Amino acid sequence: MTGLHTDLYELRMAASYLRHDLNASATFSLFSRRLPDRRGFLVAAGLDEALTFLEAFSFADDELAYLRDVHGFDERALAALAPLRFTGDVRAVPEGRIVFADEPLLEVTAPLAEAQLVETGLLNLITFQTTIASKAARCRLAAGDAELIDFSFRRTHGLAAGAGVARASAVVGFAATSHVEAARRYGLRPSGTMAHSYVEAFPDERAAFRAFAGDFPVNPIFLVDTYDTPAGVRAAVEVLTELGWSGPAGVRLDSGDLAALARQTRTILDTAGLTEVKILASGGLDEEAIAGLVAAGAPIDGYGVGTRMGVSSDAPSLDSAYKLVSYGERPVVKLSPGKVTLPGAKQVFRDPTGTDGDLLGLHTEASPPGRESLLVPVMRAGRRLDTATAAEAVRAARDRFEADLAWLPEPARRLTEPVPSAVTVSSELAGLQEKVTAAVRSGDAAPIARR
Amino acid sequence: MTGLHTDLYELRMAASYLRHDLNASATFSLFSRRLPDRRGFLVAAGLDEALTFLEAFSFADDELAYLRDVHGFDERALAALAPLRFTGDVRAVPEGRIVFADEPLLEVTAPLAEAQLVETGLLNLITFQTTIASKAARCRLAAGDAELIDFSFRRTHGLAAGAGVARASAVVGFAATSHVEAARRYGLRPSGTMAHSYVEAFPDERAAFRAFAGDFPVNPIFLVDTYDTPAGVRAAVEVLTELGWSGPAGVRLDSGDLAALARQTRTILDTAGLTEVKILASGGLDEEAIAGLVAAGAPIDGYGVGTRMGVSSDAPSLDSAYKLVSYGERPVVKLSPGKVTLPGAKQVFRDPTGTDGDLLGLHTEASPPGRESLLVPVMRAGRRLDTATAAEAVRAARDRFEADLAWLPEPARRLTEPVPSAVTVSSELAGLQEKVTAAVRSGDAAPIARR
Numbered sequence: 001m002t003g004l005h006t007d008l009y010e011l012r013m014a015a016s017y018l019r020h021d022l023n024a025s026a027t028f029s030l031f032s033r034r035l036p037d038r039r040g041f042l043v044a045a046g047l048d049e050a051l052t053f054l055e056a057f058s059f060a061d062d063e064l065a066y067l068r069d070v071h072g073f074d075e076r077a078l079a080a081l082a083p084l085r086f087t088g089d090v091r092a093v094p095e096g097r098i099v100f101a102d103e104p105l106l107e108v109t110a111p112l113a114e115a116q117l118v119e120t121g122l123l124n125l126i127t128f129q130t131t132i133a134s135k136a137a138r139c140r141l142a143a144g145d146a147e148l149i150d151f152s153f154r155r156t157h158g159l160a161a162g163a164g165v166a167r168a169s170a171v172v173g174f175a176a177t178s179h180v181e182a183a184r185r186y187g188l189r190p191s192g193t194m195a196h197s198y199v200e201a202f203p204d205e206r207a208a209f210r211a212f213a214g215d216f217p218v219n220p221i222f223l224v225d226t227y228d229t230p231a232g233v234r235a236a237v238e239v240l241t242e243l244g245w246s247g248p249a250g251v252r253l254d255s256g257d258l259a260a261l262a263r264q265t266r267t268i269l270d271t272a273g274l275t276e277v278k279i280l281a282s283g284g285l286d287e288e289a290i291a292g293l294v295a296a297g298a299p300i301d302g303y304g305v306g307t308r309m310g311v312s313s314d315a316p317s318l319d320s321a322y323k324l325v326s327y328g329e330r331p332v333v334k335l336s337p338g339k340v341t342l343p344g345a346k347q348v349f350r351d352p353t354g355t356d357g358d359l360l361g362l363h364t365e366a367s368p369p370g371r372e373s374l375l376v377p378v379m380r381a382g383r384r385l386d387t388a389t390a391a392e393a394v395r396a397a398r399d400r401f402e403a404d405l406a407w408l409p410e411p412a413r414r415l416t417e418p419v420p421s422a423v424t425v426s427s428e429l430a431g432l433q434e435k436v437t438a439a440v441r442s443g444d445a446a447p448i449a450r451r
Numbered sequence: 452m453t454g455l456h457t458d459l460y461e462l463r464m465a466a467s468y469l470r471h472d473l474n475a476s477a478t479f480s481l482f483s484r485r486l487p488d489r490r491g492f493l494v495a496a497g498l499d500e501a502l503t504f505l506e507a508f509s510f511a512d513d514e515l516a517y518l519r520d521v522h523g524f525d526e527r528a529l530a531a532l533a534p535l536r537f538t539g540d541v542r543a544v545p546e547g548r549i550v551f552a553d554e555p556l557l558e559v560t561a562p563l564a565e566a567q568l569v570e571t572g573l574l575n576l577i578t579f580q581t582t583i584a585s586k587a588a589r590c591r592l593a594a595g596d597a598e599l600i601d602f603s604f605r606r607t608h609g610l611a612a613g614a615g616v617a618r619a620s621a622v623v624g625f626a627a628t629s630h631v632e633a634a635r636r637y638g639l640r641p642s643g644t645m646a647h648s649y650v651e652a653f654p655d656e657r658a659a660f661r662a663f664a665g666d667f668p669v670n671p672i673f674l675v676d677t678y679d680t681p682a683g684v685r686a687a688v689e690v691l692t693e694l695g696w697s698g699p700a701g702v703r704l705d706s707g708d709l710a711a712l713a714r715q716t717r718t719i720l721d722t723a724g725l726t727e728v729k730i731l732a733s734g735g736l737d738e739e740a741i742a743g744l745v746a747a748g749a750p751i752d753g754y755g756v757g758t759r760m761g762v763s764s765d766a767p768s769l770d771s772a773y774k775l776v777s778y779g780e781r782p783v784v785k786l787s788p789g790k791v792t793l794p795g796a797k798q799v800f801r802d803p804t805g806t807d808g809d810l811l812g813l814h815t816e817a818s819p820p821g822r823e824s825l826l827v828p829v830m831r832a833g834r835r836l837d838t839a840t841a842a843e844a845v846r847a848a849r850d851r852f853e854a855d856l857a858w859l860p861e862p863a864r865r866l867t868e869p870v871p872s873a874v875t876v877s878s879e880l881a882g883l884q885e886k887v888t889a890a891v892r893s894g895d896a897a898p899i900a901r902r
Contacts, residue, residue: 002610004631004632004635005610005613005631005632006604006631006632007602007604007605007629007630007631007643008629008630008631008634008641008642008643009629009643009644009645009646009649010643010646011631011643012643012644012645012663012666012667013645013646013648013649015666016649016662016663016666016667017649017652019662019666020662022652053610063635066635070634070635070641071641072667072669112652116646116648119605119646120604120605121610123605123606124604124605124606124607124609124610124613125609125610127605127606128606128607128608128609128612132608151458153457153458153571153575154458154570154571154574154575154578154771155574155575155578155579155768155769155771156575156579156608157579157583157607157608157609157612157615157762157767158575158576158579158608158609158611158612158615159453159456159504159572159575159576159611160609160610160611160612161579161608161609161611161612162456162575164608164609178458178459178460179458179459180455180456180457180458180459180462180518181455181456181457183459183521184455184514184517184521190459190521190522191459192458192459192460192461192462192463193460193463194460194463194464195460195461195464195567195570196785197464197567197774197775198460198464198467200775200783200785201468201473201563201778211467211470211471212463212467215463215466215467215470216463216467216523218523255790307768310768311608311762311767311768312767313767313768316608316762316763316764316767317606317758317761317762317764318606320605320606323648324648324651327652332651334647334651339706
């Protein structure tokens, strides 16, 4: 029932392809043409939702009626669309893996009309979650050993985007999310403290903290900056001391000079013997602010990261593309200036030692010795191969990210002026590119129809 | 069933309020603390979805079980949440109206726990759609009389965000969207042409154009830049001439020097007598690119605007806030440095002549003569007052935007270094602010509890 989640031109093209018997097997490759500024790498994400989208792809009767009544689709086109399902194969880079520009995140092989119809949905889902995971990964790099918590839900692009952000940030190792529904859906650790309005709702901070610790005695986190941060910390100390507190607890700083206040807070807590009470910081943070606090030696145990991560504020999208690379048995290229594509279904061969850069080759070529292949089959004949639960999928993706993060060469992981790892085209792919380009230029291979 | 679409701390605070009998009527005000750079105004949007969210707000049994099992909510808290619905009143600036920083987009008056629980959802929905409508409005200002088409779906933040963007851009006068499901849902004009892959699928451009015009004879738009733009335009001319075409048709330019190519294209079309064939431009456009093309006198009749509008690339969020302004019968302020709030339920009084700036006053004060009040009641006791269909709501919002756009003073409508209209605090509001601040400072009014 997701058939109308597409651009109108996809529907028109698909109808036209079906009418003109242009429906041989086609392979499309989804990749990012370049990395945004300040990105040394991307983290693949969005695949799980993309496969769900493909499995559900179909047209309900009222959707077909809409196409007929409003768009003038004729009975022949509607008859072709009515039974249409996605029956193709998908190979993809598993979620959580680190990739670079030009490397396919996903390749679809399906009858041309099907592959065309799912373009918009696939680009949307993969681009969005990869954008967010890549931004959140930079927060991870900045934070070192400190915990990260997703606080972004209130300013993501709609409610559904909030769940996507919670998931994408969990993939790159965020420890928890404030978003309750996302936590439930993806098996994430939920986290939540109190707002200033809560503190304001009581006669004073002590009363507020006392009520909160009584109501939520598991790891209460007190927001201490409503009036004056050091005074707020002392109020928290008083309440914890009065309760004879020994379990986990924390204070949250949400404004002011966080580095200086964190040091003051640590001193107050330690002096009171509350050395185990943690300090959490929040308030307009992103990877650069976090890196600044870490560099300043601020004794902060965790960061709540919100809007700037949740919309990837400095680069809210990717220059992603979904390009036809073969049709029927024949590889295809596009030669528009600045937008040249490489022909054929591909594979990325990675040096696990990180010494050499990635090799971008053909799906059909043999892996060079010692190299790992990034794209793996994830769907066959329209059915996903992996039947992990939503929570298992996130955990597996997170494990992959942790392994790739350990692998990631230093120049690519820099926060400032990162240098992505080199991606070299294999000699087989380069040879094919030359051959196909020559054939196109000689007028021998351009059209994929009526051969 | 949207009760878990919230931050965990809202649930904890609500449970705690209910337990401590802090559940008098509270008013929260939702506003943007400042405008992003390069914004002279905001366009209110997202209200319709926000009201839908409020009407649906409730907890299903499995959601309550999740709160018990995973979050340790006790039976008393669950018993309070189980029957909870949003029963409050909402006053808001209708969608499509132009507003400025500090002006409430929406005010909620409800029992404290309810008003607190819906914070995250309301902030999310209003912030997202207002962000996009405000960006898209700048494209409107840049394009003059040319038509604008939303091409953003492939790179919005998820599938649901795509529908939100289509709707928000329609509110500010985009003429059509490529997004089929959004067009269906909101009664928008769908628009779609062909992709390069379609042209590549045929032996040559003529064959592709001929097939397309045959299959979709209502206003076919030919993509002419797959190989060489002037040659593509000549192919379109040949096909249209050969078909004896007289109805609406167009060509789309998607790469290269759009201003120069549009002029060449116009000449080729006019020379062939096809003076009615329109020229559409697309490809990484935003308001600045469009303004450049308009300034260059490019003969372009319509613009397809995609990613940069759909993620509001230069300012993908707003510094929005949802702040308690009164509790029980008493106005409330927050005095944190840089985040001072104004007390009490508010009203915006606008000078319809545009000579004087907006006046930000109290909801209860009389409108100054000749001024219009922007906030109107939209929900009472949890029921929305306006029962327009989705399509009617968009049309009404668009009408309001057109009227406000005509009203908008010149400094605020500039694309470069715009100057927002002044927003002055009324003397009644300023007086109240002084009084409440003094009371807080004297320790006489800070807490809202246990009075």
